[in-house]
Structure formats: structure tokens, C-alpha cells
Amino acid sequence: MTTTTAAPTPPPVSEAAPVSAPRRRANPWKRRAPLLPALLFTIAVTQVPFLVTVFYSFQSWNLVRPGSQHFVGVQNYVDVFADSQFRGAMLNTVLLTVVCVFVSMLLGLGLALLLDRKFVGRSVVRTLIITPFLILPAAGALLWKTTMFDPTYGLLNVGFGGNTDWLSEFPLASVMTQVVWQWTPFMTLLILAGLQGQSKEVLEAAQVDGAGRWRTFASITLPQLSRYLQLAALLGAIYIVNSFDAIYLMTQGGPGTASTNLPFYIYQRAFEGFDVGQSSAMGVIVVVLTLVVATFALRLMFRTFEVSGGVK
Amino acid sequence: MRLGRVSLTAFTWLVAILFVFPLVWMVLTAFKQEADAYTDPPKLFFSPTLEQFAGVFERGFLPYLANSGFVTVLSTLAVLVLGIPAAYALSIAPVKGTGNALGFFLSTKMLPIVAAIIPLYVISQNVQLLDNVWALVILYTAMNLPLAVWMMRSFFLEVPREMIEAGRVDGATLPTLLSRIILPVVAPGIAATALICVIFSWTEFFYAINLTAARAGTVPVFLSGFITSEGLYWAQLSAAALLASLPVMIVGWIAQNHLVRGLSMGAVK
DSSP, X not given: OOOGGGOOSOOOOGGGSOOSOGGGGGOHXXXXXXXXXXXXXXXXXXXXXXXHHHHHTTEEOBTTSTTOOEEOTTHHHHHHHHOHHHHHHHHHHHHHHHHHHHHHHHHHHHHHHHHSSOOTTHHHHHHHHHHHHHSOHHHHHHXXXXXXXXXXXXXXXXXXXXXXXXXXXXXXXXXXXXXXHHHHHHHHHHHHHHHHTSOHHHHHHHHHTTOOXXXXXXXIIHHHHHXXXXXXXXXXXXXXXXXXXXXXXXXXXXXXXXXOOHHHHHHIIIIISOBHHHHHHHHHHHHHHHHHHHHHHHHHHHHHHHHTTOOO | OHHHHHHHHHHHHHHHHHHHHHHHHHHHHHTSOHHHHSXXXXXXXXXXXXXXXXXXXXXXXXXXXXXXXXXHHHHHHHHHHHHHHHHHHXXXXXXXXXXXXXXXXXXXXXXXXXXXXXXXXXXXXXXXXTTOHHHHHHHHHHHHHHHHHHHHXXXXXXXXXXXXXXXXXXXXXXXXXXXXXXXXXXXXXXXXXXXXXXXXXXXXXXXXXXXXOTTTOOHHHHHHHHHHSSSOOHHXXXXXXXXXXXXXXXXXXHTHHHHHHHHTTTOOO
């Protein structure tokens, strides 16, 4: 959902220096025409269903009881806030997103630093490292569930000994492992792009001035990387907060609700419980929360891009 | 110093191999008999067989593959058809409120898809689009369009303004301007954008599992069939996972550099 209010600070668009000749300004609709199909399509497919969700959230409606639909005001919201499973799922979502984004960025930074030098077989190593991003997440999830985490024949137990049932004892951590594995290549690629975009002269100058490796990294490389890191964090968070594949395929949210996140919980309530009203109310709450976080993130992102001269 | 370099290289290789090891293991398992797939200790050496791949096709893999191909190609084309003019209007001939439009596009990516799934399900049901590939084409187009507009806009900004001015002075209309002057310059950027749309469409799971079944199911839906069946057949599952991922894997390997440019939204030359 989200209207344009989510974009508080417009990015540094080159509105100030339009290429067009003045005569073109006479007909603004002609200029807008190329934008409209994409804009209208996006509004129709992404905003309209959300408005319908808002409408459903004020209804009591169970799909298995046809004709049960009626207006109940905010009752669904009251029920959802009283639901401890919903709060648990919310906590799991936050944990999953924060931990996965942070860990995969840290690993990505490490891998990118290793890759940012000339060595034998560098392109092969890079190819190896991006591959987990190219595999189907569904395939990755099933692969980890079976060949890695299986208590009897899984490679983790074979490798480290013991017979831990990873998916029942550490369900959320297991899911996180798979998600981190999947997203680390993405982070690596983005950060590597940032590393390779650094100016060589500045780095050499620092060396000439006698700055040590760590010093150079901390005071030159990291600041230059910051907008890549932010882009990586933002894009990573957008996708990881919606994680569904790994949970659906690896743990089904269990045991109990130990690894249930919001997308999976809403899915369960809607498609297994057939409770349209309550699951819609949850959807609305998730969107409002996301909106708050996103507005903050967007503001931050636009500010960074402005400082660094905009993404070109 | 030299020894340090060598050991750092060795370390890099070791990390990379450990990192892809689950995938290496998947490839090995795909060529095993089921009996060789579950052994303790795991078998590194075995007589390879193609039996599992044959089994995957016997389970009816092809229709799912065809659905995935159809949905991916059509939604990516639709993204380009809608997105290229939009990116043009947000970069080369920026309209009023460009910043708001860009913010709007990006903000739709922050809408959790789960918040719209119920109406989408009900609407699809009412217009006979449930378990229909066209529903996925429409949704994947909308899913990828915002990011594509952002990426392509940043590539469009790199087109030298003098070239466009010159074209305008010569009286070129918008279609001519796009096809003769702008597109040749931004072609690599558009390729990078298309590649990322292909990856996201091919791997999408949530819409596919909720809105399609046997008729319009895509490859991820086929894979999810492995958890509901009697137990897990690891070797066959590995073969299916490999086959399902192979198209995107190959495309991604070939176009690595494009991928990097696309992901960094054109920030890297």
C-alpha cells in the first residue's frame, strides 16, 4: 500500500535541468503519457487488493461458511492484538529479518574483501559464491532440510558428530542459516561492486601517507561503501521480511509456533483456518508497521543518496 | 609476504568451497540411487545413475517447467514494455513529481505480499484466474516493475544529453528517439534489469503456491510436492532441485557482470 506519502524527501532528481525544450512544457499530459501505463498498472495490481484487504478486515467472514460475511467493526483488530501467537510471530519476523540481514552483510563484506584482490581462479571462486543466490529458494530450503539438517543422515551431524535434530531443537536458527546462505551472495556482489568502484588513487595516496591496512579500511573504504551497504540492507530487508519459502518447506512454522513468522502465520489463518477477517486485519497491521519502518528507511536512503550525489 | 598471499588465496578457495558445498552435495546426490543417498557415513564414491532424472520427468515435471518458462518470459517482457517508457519519463524527460513517482514505486516493494494475498485469491476465483498462468504473469509483472523502473532509470540517466538534444533538433519523435538513440546506449542496463526480473519470476514461491495447483503450477510448486508425498526421496529431490534451478543458474553464471550492475542499480560502470 502506501501512497506517495511514503516518499518524504524526493530524491535528487534532475528536475532542475530538464533536457526538453520549453515548448514541451505546454502539454504536461503528453510528457506524462509514457509513465502512466506503468503507474496505473502498479496501482491497480498492488494498491487495489490492499484496499480490499482493509475492507475485509472489518468483516467477519469465514470461507467455509458461505454467507457468514458481515460487518464487525474493529473486532478483528481487538482479537488480533489479544492473540499471543500473533505477537510471537511478529517477534520472530523482526528477529529473522534483523539477524539475517546483519549476518549475511557481515559475511558478504568478508567474502567481498577476499574477492577484491587478484588471485588464481578468482572468477571461478566468484561464480561459486554467487550460485546459492541463483538456486531456487524452494530447492535450497528442501536441500538444507534433508541433506544438511537431517538428524540421522544430514551432513551437519556427520561432520560434527552428535545426533541433534536441528529443525526441532533450533528451528528458527536453522531457518536463519538457510536464509543467510541464500542471501550472502547477493550482499557479496553488491559490496564487491562498491569495493571495485573505489578510486585507486585515493587508496594509493593513503598507503603513501603510511596509513596501515586497517586504518585505510576504516577511514576510506567503509565510508565509500556506506551507500552500497545501505542499498544492500534495504533490498535484503524487503525480501527477507517476507520470508515464506524456507519456513513453509523446512519447519511449517513449528515445532508449535517456534519458527512462525508473520507471512506464514497470516497464510495459516487464511488458507488453513479460512478466517478472512482476522487474517486481513493482521495484514493491515503488518503493512502499517512496515510503512513506519519503511518511511524511516526511505528517508535515510534518500538522504544518503543525496549526499553522495545520487545513484547514477 | 608471498606466503601470506598464497595462504590467503587458499583460505578464499576453502571458504568458497565450504560455502557451495550443500550444492555440490546436491549434484552428487542427484546421481545416486536412493539407497546410496542415506548412508552413514555419507558416500562420496558410488556408481552414478540417471535414474533420478528420469524419475523427475515421470512425476510430470515438464508441464511445470513449461508454466515457469511461460510466466517468466511473458512477465519480463511486460515489465520491459511498461517500464522502459516509465523510466524514460522519470529520467530523460522528467515529469513533474518524478520524485514522488519513484518513491511510490519503491514503496510498493515494501508492501508485504501477504497483505494482499486474500483479495487476490478471492478476485482470482471470481474472474476464473485461479490456477491460471495469466494470474502469475500479471502479479509477477507488478512485483518486478517497481525495481525495474528504478534500475532502468539509473541507466537512462547515463545517456549523454547532447545525443538526445541532437535527436530532438532533428525532429525525432519519441519512438524514434527511444529506438534509435537511447536504447542502443542503455541496452546492457536493460539486459541486466531483465535478468533480475527473470531470476525473481523463476524463483517466486508465495503467489505460486497460493494461487496455482496442478494446472498452472510453476517449478517451485512442483518442488514443494516433495514434502507432502510419502517421506522424502533425497536423490530424486536433489535431481528435481538441480533441474529446476539449472536454467536460472546458467543464465546467471553467463551474465554475472550484468547481474552486478543491475543489483547496484547501475552505480558500477
